[in-house]
Amino acid sequence: xxxxxxxxxxxxxxxxxxxxxxxxxxxxxxxxxxxxxxxxxxxxxxxxxxxxxxxxxxxxxxxxxxxxxxxxxxxxxxxxxxxxxxxxxxxxxxxxxxxxxxxxxxxxxxxxxxxxxxxxxxxxxxxxxxxxxxxxxxxxxxxxxxxxxxxxxxxxxxxxxxxxxxxxxxxxxxxxxxxxxxxxxxxxxxxxxxxxxxxxxxxxxxxxxxxxxxxxxxxxxxxxxxx
Ligand SMILES: [Zn+2]
Numbered sequence: 001x002x003x004x005x006x007x008x009x010x011x012x013x014x015x016x017x018x019x020x021x022x023x024x025x026x027x028x029x030x031x032x033x034x035x036x037x038x039x040x041x042x043x044x045x046x047x048x049x050x051x052x053x054x055x056x057x058x059x060x061x062x063x064x065x066x067x068x069x070x071x072x073x074x075x076x077x078x079x080x081x082x083x084x085x086x087x088x089x090x091x092x093x094x095x096x097x098x099x100x101x102x103x104x105x106x107x108x109x110x111x112x113x114x115x116x117x118x119x120x121x122x123x124x125x126x127x128x129x130x131x132x133x134x135x136x137x138x139x140x141x142x143x144x145x146x147x148x149x150x151x152x153x154x155x156x157x158x159x160x161x162x163x164x165x166x167x168x169x170x171x172x173x174x175x176x177x178x179x180x181x182x183x184x185x186x187x188x189x190x191x192x193x194x195x196x197x198x199x200x201x202x203x204x205x206x207x208x209x210x211x212x213x214x215x216x217x218x219x220x221x222x223x224x225x226x227x
Pocket of ligand 1: 031032067109113
């Protein structure tokens, strides 16, 4: 699963919980950030194999610290707890229920990965691996990613007050994510090394976080004035 993860970020944000979209963008990919970091450190392992599955070249054969069920639950708790100090550090309003939502957003990553991944997600340590393997079916997996993203964006637009210009920007960003997913799923490319793949994760995911940050800055002062 790739851009489909962001559906949860868009869907989770409401006027009530006021969780910044960029925070949710990190949350839904938190496990992959840990994964990419551990791959760069040589602790977790992956291979990039052309045609490994129809929809992905990544054979993530050793990722117990980022992608086992037990660790996913643990990382979700860590993120939920870390949300409070993050809010006080950055001067954001904090709600306990929002911290809970951040934790759920982190855990959603594992559930969506469970659908897409081949049987490579361990329950505990590197054992009892599960995965429904939708990546073996390119078009259905692609359709699920795009369908989820669309639902997430529709919910975001419906449940948040924002100026028209920002609505347009959100839709444009959604379309850009669709293009990225088309590139990832359908454009053939030579396999990268595992380290380059992990670097790519860091660069692209962070780019999306930055876009999410600036999206919610678009005419935000004017919005406050209107209230
Ligand atoms: Zn993942």
